[in-house]
Amino acid sequence: MKATVCKVYQDFEAAPAGAILPAYRGDQISSLMMKCPGCGQVSGLQIRPHQDPGNPNSWEMSGWPDEVTLTPSVHHSFGCGWHGWLKNGKWKSV
Numbered sequence: 001m002k003a004t005v006c007k008v009y010q011d012f013e014a015a016p017a018g019a020i021l022p023a024y025r026g027d028q029i030s031s032l033m034m035k036c037p038g039c040g041q042v043s044g045l046q047i048r049p050h051q052d053p054g055n056p057n058s059w060e061m062s063g064w065p066d067e068v069t070l071t072p073s074v075h076h077s078f079g080c081g082w083h084g085w086l087k088n089g090k091w092k093s094v
């Protein structure tokens with residue numbers, strides 16, 4: 001499933017499951033909003049080194065914007081249970 005990279009919230013809102021929307025701190029991406037590839041529910045991912053002190057989870061990101069890759073995997077553990085990887089702009093479940 002392709003990760004639709006959105007620039008503004010309106011596009012993200014209208015985009016299919018798997019879409020991502022960056023939030024910036026200065027000129028760096030500090031977090032991504034994503035629509036779960038499994039169920040479409042929206043959640044946020046902290047992008048290193050912009051970790052949230054209250055949240056132990058963060059992701060290393062490369063390849064922005066056309067070949068986005070996140071490490072480690074993404075697990076919708078408190079939702080639909082979808083678990084997989086975003087690699088080179090595409091979501092793949094494990």
Ligand SMILES: [Zn+2]
Pocket residue numbers: 036037038039040041076079080081082
């Ligand atoms: Zn889900």
